[in-house]
Amino acid sequence: TRTTRPQRLLQAVSINAVRGDPDSVIKAIDHFCKHTEWAMNVGDEKGAILDLVVMETCPSTVLELGTYCGYSTVRITRLLPPATKLITVEMNPEYAHVARQVIQHAGLQDKVCVLEGESADLIPKMANMFGIQAFDFVFLDHWKDHYLPDIRLLEDCGLLAQGSVVLADNVVCPGAPDYLNYVRYNLKYSSRFYQAHLEYTRVLDGLERSEYQGD
Numbered sequence: 001t002r003t004t005r006p007q008r009l010l011q012a013v014s015i016n017a018v019r020g021d022p023d024s025v026i027k028a029i030d031h032f033c034k035h036t037e038w039a040m041n042v043g044d045e046k047g048a049i050l051d052l053v054v055m056e057t058c059p060s061t062v063l064e065l066g067t068y069c070g071y072s073t074v075r076i077t078r079l080l081p082p083a084t085k086l087i088t089v090e091m092n093p094e095y096a097h098v099a100r101q102v103i104q105h106a107g108l109q110d111k112v113c114v115l116e117g118e119s120a121d122l123i124p125k126m127a128n129m130f131g132i133q134a135f136d137f138v139f140l141d142h143w144k145d146h147y148l149p150d151i152r153l154l155e156d157c158g159l160l161a162q163g164s165v166v167l168a169d170n171v172v173c174p175g176a177p178d179y180l181n182y183v184r185y186n187l188k189y190s191s192r193f194y195q196a197h198l199e200y201t202r203v204l205d206g207l208e209r210s211e212y213q214g215d
């Protein structure tokens, strides 16, 4: 059987990126997606916004829902100081396997834990699994109709604290209307929209940054 798109993306990384150099991994994936085959990475335009939000948050604990091939995992982790940990959740074992190899190629494997499973099952176990209180930064990039139930679950599990920042990809395309409505009109959040485009296209998309105001 033919290779899968994630396997072809990984091959482009192993051929074109320098081991231990996260920026070359990012560039190799963006080049592959622009010139060879589109893939649903957050991409370079939205990725630059992600970088800025991560840098201004200076998080110690990070959760990502939706690893895919590890592109945004590498983007975020390369900006984190040494003692920090990033937990990323992927439900597709094949994607998770590719992501671990992409993250390893970038030399960031010691700062990342790739968890396989569904967010709804894993979120309630995270406090005990990792001995954490709250996440300083959460990146939502999984099923768009799970953004709302999962941010509610994070609240209920006490995994958001005052100042926690939740950044959501694809709030325009494919879209997460119920999630947007919740974070924009709920006093528990201070929310703002970053207009951009769907990765590697001219289709409108954007990121929503929502800061938890505390209970």
Ligand SMILES: O=C(NCCCOCn1ccc2cnccc21)c1cc(-c2ccc(F)cc2)cc(O)c1O
Binding pocket: 040, 041, 042, 065, 066, 067, 089, 090, 091, 092, 117, 118, 119, 120, 141, 142, 143, 144, 146, 169, 170, 173, 174, 198, 199
């Ligand atoms: O669908 C997308 N992402 C989600 C993947 C599955 O995620 C499933 N998944 C991953 C962890 C996880 C944990 N628990 C449950 C489900 C969980 C996604 C889709 C598009 C897109 C836009 C236009 C198109 F024409 C076609 C596709 C763009 C994006 O940037 C995306 O992120």
Ligand SMILES: [Mg+2]
Binding pocket: 040, 041, 042, 141, 169, 170
């Ligand atoms: Mg996305």
